[in-house]
Amino acid sequence: MEGLLNASSTMLFTAFILYLVATLFFGATIKEKNSEQKKSGFAGKLAITLTILGLVAQLIYFITRWMASGHAPVSNMFEFVTFLGMCLVLAFIIIYLIYKLNILGLFALPIAMIFIAYASVFPTEIAPLVPSLKSYWLYIHVTTVALGSGILFVSFVAGLMYLIRQVDQRKRDARVVSLEVVLYFIFLLLGFILISSVFSAMNYSAIFEYDLNGKRVMTEYELPAIAAPNESTLVTEGVMKPWFETPSWMQGSHAGRKFNSVIWSMVVGSALYGLTRLLLRKRVGAAISPLLKKVNPELLDEINYRAVAIGFPIFTLGGLIFASIWAQEAWGRFWGWDPKEVWALITWFFYAAYLHLRLSRGWHGEKSAWLAIIGFGIILFNLIVVNLVIAGLHSYA
Amino acid sequence: MKHIKCECGHVNPEGTVLCEACGKPIEGNQHIDGNDKKKLLNMRYEGSARRSTTFNKSIVDKVWSFFSSVKVGVWLIVIALIASGIGTILPLEQYIPANAISRDPAIFYPETYGLFGKVYYQLGFHNLYSSWWYLIILASIGVSLVICSIDRFVPLYRALKRQKAKRHESFINRQRFYSQTEVVSQEEINTVKKRLQKQRYRIKEENGHIVAEKGRFSRWGPYVNHIGLIIILIAALLRTTSFFYLSEYVWVRDGELTVIPGTDSEYYIENKKFILDTYDINDKRFKDALAKEGRIIPSNFQTNVTIFKAEEPEVIGVEEDLVKINDFEIRMNEPAKFGGYILYQQGYQINEFSKMTFKIYQLNDPEAEALGEFTVDLFDPKTEYEIDSEFRVEVVEYYPDYTLTEDQVRSKTKDSNNPAFVFNLYPPGSEDAEISFVGDVIGSAEDLGIDTSAVDLQPMGNVIGSFAPSIDPTGENQYRILIDSIEFDRKSGLSIKRDYTIPFFVLGTLIFMIGVIQGMYWQHRRIWIHPKKEGILLAAHTNKNWFGLKKDIEKVIDGTSIQMVEEQKEDD
Numbered sequence: 030m031e032g033l034l035n036a037s038s039t040m041l042f043t044a045f046i047l048y049l050v051a052t053l054f055f056g057a058t059i060k061e062k063n064s065e066q067k068k069s070g071f072a073g074k075l076a077i078t079l080t081i082l083g084l085v086a087q088l089i090y091f092i093t094r095w096m097a098s099g100h101a102p103v104s105n106m107f108e109f110v111t112f113l114g115m116c117l118v119l120a121f122i123i124i125y126l127i128y129k130l131n132i133l134g135l136f137a138l139p140i141a142m143i144f145i146a147y148a149s150v151f152p153t154e155i156a157p158l159v160p161s162l163k164s165y166w167l168y169i170h171v172t173t174v175a176l177g178s179g180i181l182f183v184s185f186v187a188g189l190m191y192l193i194r195q196v197d198q199r200k201r202d203a204r205v206v207s208l209e210v211v212l213y214f215i216f217l218l219l220g221f222i223l224i225s226s227v228f229s230a231m232n233y234s235a236i237f238e239y240d241l242n243g244k245r246v247m248t249e250y251e252l253p254a255i256a257a258p259n260e261s262t263l264v265t266e267g268v269m270k271p272w273f274e275t276p277s278w279m280q281g282s283h284a285g286r287k288f289n290s291v292i293w294s295m296v297v298g299s300a301l302y303g304l305t306r307l308l309l310r311k312r313v314g315a316a317i318s319p320l321l322k323k324v325n326p327e328l329l330d331e332i333n334y335r336a337v338a339i340g341f342p343i344f345t346l347g348g349l350i351f352a353s354i355w356a357q358e359a360w361g362r363f364w365g366w367d368p369k370e371v372w373a374l375i376t377w378f379f380y381a382a383y384l385h386l387r388l389s390r391g392w393h394g395e396k397s398a399w400l401a402i403i404g405f406g407i408i409l410f411n412l413i414v415v416n417l418v419i420a421g422l423h424s425y426a
Numbered sequence: 427m428k429h430i431k432c433e434c435g436h437v438n439p440e441g442t443v444l445c446e447a448c449g450k451p452i453e454g455n456q457h458i459d460g461n462d463k464k465k466l467l468n469m470r471y472e473g474s475a476r477r478s479t480t481f482n483k484s485i486v487d488k489v490w491s492f493f494s495s496v497k498v499g500v501w502l503i504v505i506a507l508i509a510s511g512i513g514t515i516l517p518l519e520q521y522i523p524a525n526a527i528s529r530d531p532a533i534f535y536p537e538t539y540g541l542f543g544k545v546y547y548q549l550g551f552h553n554l555y556s557s558w559w560y561l562i563i564l565a566s567i568g569v570s571l572v573i574c575s576i577d578r579f580v581p582l583y584r585a586l587k588r589q590k591a592k593r594h595e596s597f598i599n600r601q602r603f604y605s606q607t608e609v610v611s612q613e614e615i616n617t618v619k620k621r622l623q624k625q626r627y628r629i630k631e632e633n634g635h636i637v638a639e640k641g642r643f644s645r646w647g648p649y650v651n652h653i654g655l656i657i658i659l660i661a662a663l664l665r666t667t668s669f670f671y672l673s674e675y676v677w678v679r680d681g682e683l684t685v686i687p688g689t690d691s692e693y694y695i696e697n698k699k700f701i702l703d704t705y706d707i708n709d710k711r712f713k714d715a716l717a718k719e720g721r722i723i724p725s726n727f728q729t730n731v732t733i734f735k736a737e738e739p740e741v742i743g744v745e746e747d748l749v750k751i752n753d754f755e756i757r758m759n760e761p762a763k764f765g766g767y768i769l770y771q772q773g774y775q776i777n778e779f780s781k782m783t784f785k786i787y788q789l790n791d792p793e794a795e796a797l798g799e800f801t802v803d804l805f806d807p808k809t810e811y812e813i814d815s816e817f818r819v820e821v822v823e824y825y826p827d828y829t830l831t832e833d834q835v836r837s838k839t840k841d842s843n844n845p846a847f848v849f850n851l852y853p854p855g856s857e858d859a860e861i862s863f864v865g866d867v868i869g870s871a872e873d874l875g876i877d878t879s880a881v882d883l884q885p886m887g888n889v890i891g892s893f894a895p896s897i898d899p900t901g902e903n904q905y906r907i908l909i910d911s912i913e914f915d916r917k918s919g920l921s922i923k924r925d926y927t928i929p930f931f932v933l934g935t936l937i938f939m940i941g942v943i944q945g946m947y948w949q950h951r952r953i954w955i956h957p958k959k960e961g962i963l964l965a966a967h968t969n970k971n972w973f974g975l976k977k978d979i980e981k982v983i984d985g986t987s988i989q990m991v992e993e994q995k996e997d998d
């Protein structure tokens with residue numbers, strides 16, 4: 030049992046390292062003359078091989094953890110986000126095999142790795158399944174949603190690369206600024222991961238007590254409290270005193286702790302971003318764009334669309350159809366307007382709009398790229414905000 | 427109708443942009459698809475004549491054009507998207523938590539979310555998804571789907587069916603993929619043809635003009651998927667009627683036999699046993715997570731039931747017979763199915779209070795014997811209890827499901843989940859009553875660290891009652907009322923559904939998925955070879971995946987003198 034679980038974590042770590050090395054080799058392909066496509070050089074072949082090995086390692090993580098816990102490891106935030114990371118890599122491999130565009134790896138893999146790192150911020154204990162989750166439809170639903178999201182993620186990456194390549198960095202206009210904001214968000218996520226790992230390595234803990242619906246409850250902060258829960262008292266001694274309280278309109282369990290994490294991510298992420306800007310002496314987008322000079326923007330646009338064309342049906346199947354079948358089995362209602370469901374519907378509407386705009390109104394290139402970015406933004410919103418904030422308001426399942 | 431005859435001899439319907447047969451742009455209609463301002467031809471619907479772009483006079487024409495416009499369709503989708511998002515900002519009425527200040531939306535929203543909540547409630551957003559305007563948006567999407575599909579399908583079908591291998595030169599050289607080769611041998615053309623066939627292109631020839639085509643059926647994908655969507659929308663409409671969709675809820679106590687609501691008294695259910703299993707806190711696998719969670723987590727809850735059917739009695743007036751249908755073990759994710767109905771395990775209450783016995787004691791007399799005793803049947807509480815010893819107890823307030831919030835005392839539900847009483851006690855011969863508060867057993871059990879949602883209280887019914895408070899608010903009482911014993915019931919909450927719309931949803935979804943996959947995973951590719959003196963013009967078109975088409979062409983002309991197609995761009 031313990032052995033299995035240890036093996037499992039080791040494999041996850043191995044996968045992470047393999048992805049990292051693969052990214053370096055994808056980076057090395059930029060120097061090769063024939064970077065566009067077709068017969069890729071040695072570095073490219075090595076890079077994709079390493080990526081596939083990484084995926085295999087992660088698959089072993091998945092299987093061993095399944096064996097240890099007795100259920101598919103997709104049942105809490107840590108497990109699901111890790112699995113999503115795996116699907117992002119899988120989706121990247123699929124699209125890579127079609128288009129053989131090495132530089133795609135240089136962008137897709139690091140972002141997939143950020144997801145895996147983000148997952149590890151959540152509690153990693155194996156959690157028991159509550160009765161409503163005990164259904165094989167859960168596995169079918171979750172795996173198809175994750176795969177669909179993974180492929181839509183590739184569309185996001187292609188869109189991002191397109192914009193970095195095409196947006197003119199010489200003048201400072203709305204497009205440049207918006208693109209920079211997207212990149213800044215990645216820094217915020219990095220900031221969150223960084224600060225969380227630092228304090229969790231130190232085993233930091235500060236416990237607060239506060240009233241929730243007339244009951245005294247406790248919440249544990251794993252980051253020093255800048256914002257305490259509303260009307261709370263600090264129980265732990267010898268830790269940093271909070272600077273202020275979370276406003277009372279932020280409701281739900283652990284609202285204070287989540288708000289505190291957001292503040293920390295802003296602070297650390299902005300510091301990281303500022304430091305990067307200082308070192309680069311230009312916008313991050315401007316610094317990356319030379320890497321993409323040799324890439325054919327039409328090809329990026331094509332990948333963007335193709336990924337949506339492949340991902341949309343899979344997402345529909347997993348996020349709407351399998352989800353409804355499962356809800357029907359569990360609760361006897363295949364659709365209940367639960368926030369999670371509604372946001373899946375919104376995602377679906379959005380990509381339907383994307384397809385129609387592209388097909389019938391000729392929204393290609395830059396417009397398509399922006400839509401791909403917003404679309405994946407909605408998926409992330411559903412994953413992070415709805416899971417951690419909105420759904421927390423509901424005493425549901 | 428005005429018909430337009432093309433120089434190739436084909437007669438096209440009014441409004442045609444590109445001749446159905448040879449593709450020659452038809453003079454005077456080029457503005458319709460915007461070809462007049464572009465170098466490349468708009469190939470969207472093969473330049474066929476669509477009703478929406480041809481007629482625009484009568485009001486019917488205007489409505490038709492409106493709903494067949496993709497611009498309008500996308501706007502409708504975007505509006506539906508934004509509206510759906512608004513509905514998730516605050517919980518819907520049906521998701522107001524059981525322990526909220528009040529389940530009355532008029533109180534819940536303003537109290538919990540302040541002014542924003544008040545406005546949200548007054549705008550009706552707490553029921554957004556069943557509001558008339560949301561339904562109108564969805565219905566408009568439906569209308570738009572029907573009209574846009576009809577508008578395009580027929581002309582597109584005609585155009586694709588009538589297309590000829592021989593295309594007008596101005597059609598060929600205004601394609602996105604295009605090349606010119608001065609000299610090409612017949613042999614090379616034959617090789618190309620063979621290779622095209624090998625790649626499963628269908629080839630049509632006419633005086634040396636060639637069109638190679640594959641995946642045409644994928645063009646019907648959008649229409650197929652839209653039909654699926656329309657079926658889904660119709661099913662959703664049907665579902666609002668009680669014939670197609672029935673949903674009821676029933677609570678059944680252990681051992682109880684009761685009629686199943688919604689079945690016209692046709693079916694009965696007997697709750698043989700309700701079972702609640704919880705995770706063992708010492709389970710190696712889950713130890714850490716359970717410790718962190720700090721409460722008991724159920725692993726399974728199930729109701730073992732027998733379903734009976736009521737048979738019409740042969741003699742009128744005689745009681746009907748119950749005939750056993752089957753035994754079921756109903757669990758979460760494992761509903762019971764019988765006679766078109768489905769029974770789902772939904773909730774449970776393992777500590778429902780059924781009877782409470784109280785005893786009256788003299789205050790400040792620890793050794794005292796009980797002076798009187800009375801039992802309250804919580805399913806049928808009385809307003810007054812006369813006791814042999816001539817005490818009289820009046821029930822002033824009864825909270826079946828007592829809770830104390832910041833500023834008020836109230837009952838969360840009407841079920842006796844945590845009874846509390848305010849009694850007026852009239853001592854023998856006295857006209858003046860003593861007031862006392864007794865109850866909130868659950869509150870005191872939880873203070874003792876018992877998780878009352880997962881632990882049976884029945885075995886400790888007598889002990890647990892003695893921990894419950896008995897409060898003398900005036901401080902002048904001579905007597906006090908204490909809980910002596912409690913009896914609990916366990917009950918299981920089951921929902922009953924009968925849904926005749928499911929087959930429609932399944933059908934609609936199936937058709938939708940087939941259509942989407944058909945349109946997305948296949949592509950319609952065409953390659954034209956247009957002979958010119960010694961050489962040829964080569965052109966190609968696809969509705970998506972130009973990369974794949976390019977690879978196809980590269981393969982078929984590999985090693986021949988034919989020029990690879992160039993990607994033509996707009997000059998602007």
Ligand code: HEM
Nearest residue numbers: 381384388493494495496499503567570571574648942945
């Ligand atoms: C949420 C609702 C809708 C969904 C999920 C949907 C789905 C689709 C899909 C997947 C395609 C194929 C796109 C592609 O091949 O890239 C398509 C095409 C199309 N849709 Fe929709 N659609 C919806 C609503 C509408 C509405 C309201 C209209 C009304 C104007 C519309 C008009 C069209 C048209 C004209 C096409 C192109 C057909 C063709 O290429 O021949 N759709 N739709």
